Amino acid sequence: MKNALRKSNYIEPYYEPVxxxxxxxxxxxxxIYKLNTVNPDDAVMAFDFSAExxxxxxxxxxxxxxxxxxxxxxxxxxxxxxxxxxxxEIVGWFRDLVCDGAFKNNLVFCLVSRxxxxxxxxxxxxRSLSYRIPELTKTETRNLFLKLLHIxxxxxxxxxxxxxxLSHLGGIPSQINLAVYMMESDLLNARRNISEIxxxxxxxxxxxxxxxKADTLTYQMVLLLARNEIISQSLIEKVFxxxxxxxxxxxxxxxxxxxxxALGGYExxxxxxxxxxxxxxxxxxxxxxxSHKLSQVMKQTLAEGLDEALADDYSxxxxxxxxxxxxxxxxxxxxxxxxxxxxxxxxxxxxGHYDYVISLCLDLLKETNYDEQIxxxxxxxxxxxxxxTKDERFFDYIGNFDRGNKLDYYFLxxxxxxxxxxxxxxxDYYSKVLKLAPDHSRTMREMVNIRLSLGKYDEALDxxxxxxxxxxxxxxxxQSYFIALIRRRRALSNxxxxxxxxxxxxxxxxxxxxxxxxxxxxxxxxxYYVEHDIQKAISILNEALKINENKMYPKKSLLExxxxxxxxxxxxxxxxxKVDE
Numbered sequence: 001m002k003n004a005l006r007k008s009n010y011i012e013p014y015y016e017p018v019x020x021x022x023x024x025x026x027x028x029x030x031x032i033y034k035l036n037t038v039n040p041d042d043a044v045m046a047f048d049f050s051a052e053x054x055x056x057x058x059x060x061x062x063x064x065x066x067x068x069x070x071x072x073x074x075x076x077x078x079x080x081x082x083x084x085x086x087x088x089e090i091v092g093w094f095r096d097l098v099c100d101g102a103f104k105n106n107l108v109f110c111l112v113s114r115x116x117x118x119x120x121x122x123x124x125x126x127r128s129l130s131y132r133i134p135e136l137t138k139t140e141t142r143n144l145f146l147k148l149l150h151i152x153x154x155x156x157x158x159x160x161x162x163x164x165x166l167s168h169l170g171g172i173p174s175q176i177n178l179a180v181y182m183m184e185s186d187l188l189n190a191r192r193n194i195s196e197i198x199x200x201x202x203x204x205x206x207x208x209x210x211x212x213k214a215d216t217l218t219y220q221m222v223l224l225l226a227r228n229e230i231i232s233q234s235l236i237e238k239v240f241x242x243x244x245x246x247x248x249x250x251x252x253x254x255x256x257x258x259x260x261x262a263l264g265g266y267e268x269x270x271x272x273x274x275x276x277x278x279x280x281x282x283x284x285x286x287x288x289x290x291s292h293k294l295s296q297v298m299k300q301t302l303a304e305g306l307d308e309a310l311a312d313d314y315s316x317x318x319x320x321x322x323x324x325x326x327x328x329x330x331x332x333x334x335x336x337x338x339x340x341x342x343x344x345x346x347x348x349x350x351x352g353h354y355d356y357v358i359s360l361c362l363d364l365l366k367e368t369n370y371d372e373q374i375x376x377x378x379x380x381x382x383x384x385x386x387x388x389t390k391d392e393r394f395f396d397y398i399g400n401f402d403r404g405n406k407l408d409y410y411f412l413x414x415x416x417x418x419x420x421x422x423x424x425x426x427x428d429y430y431s432k433v434l435k436l437a438p439d440h441s442r443t444m445r446e447m448v449n450i451r452l453s454l455g456k457y458d459e460a461l462d463x464x465x466x467x468x469x470x471x472x473x474x475x476x477x478x479q480s481y482f483i484a485l486i487r488r489r490r491a492l493s494n495x496x497x498x499x500x501x502x503x504x505x506x507x508x509x510x511x512x513x514x515x516x517x518x519x520x521x522x523x524x525x526x527x528y529y530v531e532h533d534i535q536k537a538i539s540i541l542n543e544a545l546k547i548n549e550n551k552m553y554p555k556k557s558l559l560e561x562x563x564x565x566x567x568x569x570x571x572x573x574x575x576x577x578k579v580d581e
Contacts, residue, residue: 001076001110010107017074017110021262021270023229024081025346026339027371028057028093035064035075037314038263045310050336053369058096066102076110078262080273084113085373089121093371098127114273135171142166144173148180161187168194175200178207195472202473205278208256209511218249220290222258225271226279227286228322230262232315233269238297239290268315283513298323306335328356338364338374345381357385376400380408387416407436411443423450441470448480457488475512478503479553482522486529487560497530520544521553528561537561545577 005011020034029049036044044064049057068075077083083094098109104127122130136144145166149157165179179197182190196203212218217240224239225231233250240246250269253259262270286294301309301320309317318340324331325344341364349357361382365375379400386394394416401409414429427450433443444467451460461484468474468481482503485496492500504526507519521544528537538561544554555574562571 001112005074005110011074017076018068019076019078019262021078021229022080022082023273024086025342025374025377026082026229027091027337027374028054028061028097029337030082030339031094032057032061032064033310033314034263035061035068039064039067040311041067045307048334050333050367050369054093054371055096057369058093061093061097062100062102065097065108069102069106069108074107074110076112078270079111079113081114083111084115084117086115088116088118090117091371091373136173137171141169141171141176145169145176145180148176149183152180152184154180154184157183157187161191164191165194165197168198170198172200174204178204181207199472201274202278202471205275206473206509206511208258208275209279211256212252212258215249215252216287217245218252220286221246221249222253222271222275223279223284223286224290224294225253225259225269226276226284228315228319230268230270230315232267232313234267234313235297235315235319236269239293263314278511282511284511285513294319295323306332310335338367338370338378342374342377342381345378349381349385354385354388358382358389358391361385380412383412384415387412387419390416390420405436407433407440410436411440414443414446418446418450423454426450439470441467445477445480448484452480452483455487457484458490460484461488472506473510475507475510475515475518478507479518479522483525486525492530500526500530514550517544517548517550517553520548521557524554525557534561534565 002011002017006013006015011017018035018038020031020038022031022034032044032049041064044060047060052060065075083091085091116132117130119130122128146162149155149162161183165183169176169179175197178200179190182193182197190197209219209222212222221236221240224236236250237246240249257272258275259269259271262268285291297316298320301316302324306317306320309320321331321335321337321340322344325340326347331341341360345357345360345364348360361378364370364378365382368375379397383394383397383401385391386397394412398409398412398416401412403409410429410432414426414433416426417423417429418426427447430443430447430450433440434447437443444463448460448464448467451457451463460480464477464481464484468477471477482500485503486492486500504519504522507515507522512518520540524537524540524544527533527540531537538558541554541558541561545551545558548554555577559571559574562568562574
């Protein structure tokens with residue numbers, strides 16, 4: 001984007017625009033705070049946004065943007081789904097903002113978005129220009145691939161090998177980089193794992209993390225950067241210390257293109273969103289030493305006051321609010337930002353704290369001063385939590401989704417009846433989802449889970465394999481595919497055994513925090529179904545029951561073995577054992 005503006009002589013070669021980021025759960029309040037971090041105004045910090053209408057907040061945002069315009073500043077927004085929504089529409093508050101007459105025929109914003117906007121609607125409004133950056137053409141892909149081989153002194157790679165890799169590469173530069181990196185490390189292994197290159201995103205993240213894992217400081221720094229959307233260099237130094245080691249670790253991450261600078265200047269850094277998403281999905285956490293240090297910093301920030309924190313360091317302010325929510329402390333009304341609450345709702349939901357999720361969502365819905373997307377997401381999470389807890393209040397909210405193509409409506413009803421144990425009704429609603437969206441991954445996963453719970457392993461197998469192939473690094477997809485394959489009634493072939501062993505090895509290599517738990521169960525099942533060593537299998541799974549964080553996995557595995565062996569008494573005793581998921 002900067003190069004485009006430079007080539008058109010719109011900005012000087014040395015000009016650096018203001019850069020802010022907006023993620024999929026953030027809204028106008030975050031937009032205001034971030035711009036105010038770049039150009040502080042005490043009057044903005046005095047507002048209590050929980051008491052202001054959405055219209056007032058949009059007007060505050062307009063006034064801030066107009067100040068930037070006075071100095072001919074262009075605001076770059078890196079949008080990860082908060083402005084251009086997944087349905088390709090523009091979120092309401094931003095549409096209201098840019099419609100102000102003061103911005104007409106002025107270049108005010110440059111938006112780099114994850115999702116493609118509705119081009120037809122944009123053309124009708126005459127307020128923006130939209131460009132799509134396509135993947136490289138086949139010729140461009142070939143040229144970049146060959147150039148990278150030359151740079152890495154790999155011109156001697158055979159023509160056959162070059163053509164093999166080119167036939168599997170798309171036009172994504174980072175994928176081409178990964179292919180060359182893997183070829184340089186081990187050409188034969190790269191050919192063998194070509195499917196990993198084709199589905200490169202998670203594998204790419206895993207490869208990068210493995211590369212930095214050897215250096216504890218650098219690895220922990222990546223995990224900290226994944227904790228918040230942006231982190232100040234000041235906060236990094238408070239947690240990891242000032243000095244050469246910290247600077248060297250930051251430089252390593254920069255050399256690997258793992259972060260960019262945000263909010264203009266070089267004070268705040270933002271981790272590569274793909275890597276951040278991978279880390280958070282894998283539930284990787286800071287080790288105790290740095291987690292304790294971060295808590296101390298947050299405690300000090302809280303003691304000094306949130307007003308001062310917001311004025312001095314946006315990332316410290318946000319992380320302190322996050323920690324207050326995690327400790328279930330009351331957030332001052334002035335700083336009750338819906339995006340922050342919503343992120344915490346998702347985190348608490350993933351941790352299984354459904355009653356707390358319900359409480360947070362109901363608190364959030366008491367206010368109507370938030371934009372529609374935030375309210376929709378809150379209602380969606382609330383409805384999921386009611387379904388999880390089999391709460392009849394589910395039906396008070398399901399009507400919010402009975403419109404449009406009804407995909408969410410059918411999914412939520414399927415989810416509710418699955419948890420109620422009415423599996424036939426659940427499958428009926430899930431089938432309706434797949435008619436509308438045949439590749440709807442959550443529904444496919446749910447249908448696999450239902451069939452596995454019914455013991456219909458042969459029926460589950462094809463769908464479980466399809467889920468696994470769509471995301472081969474997801475340990476839950478691997479586990480479901482493993483169970484469907486190993487428990488089906490047909491005798492296991494040599495190819496099946498090889499495949500099962502490979503799946504175990506994939507989980508062993510996974511960075512996911514639950515990988516060890518899942519792997520123990522897979523090893524126990526392998527001992528029973530493949531090696532036919534009943535005592536070894538029971539011993540492994542009993543040990544897993546004692547030491548696993550999630551004890552539901554080994555419980556289910558053991559129950560299946562006890563039933564197959566006719567061990568009725570052992571099965572009844574195990575059924576009565578209450579365990580946490």
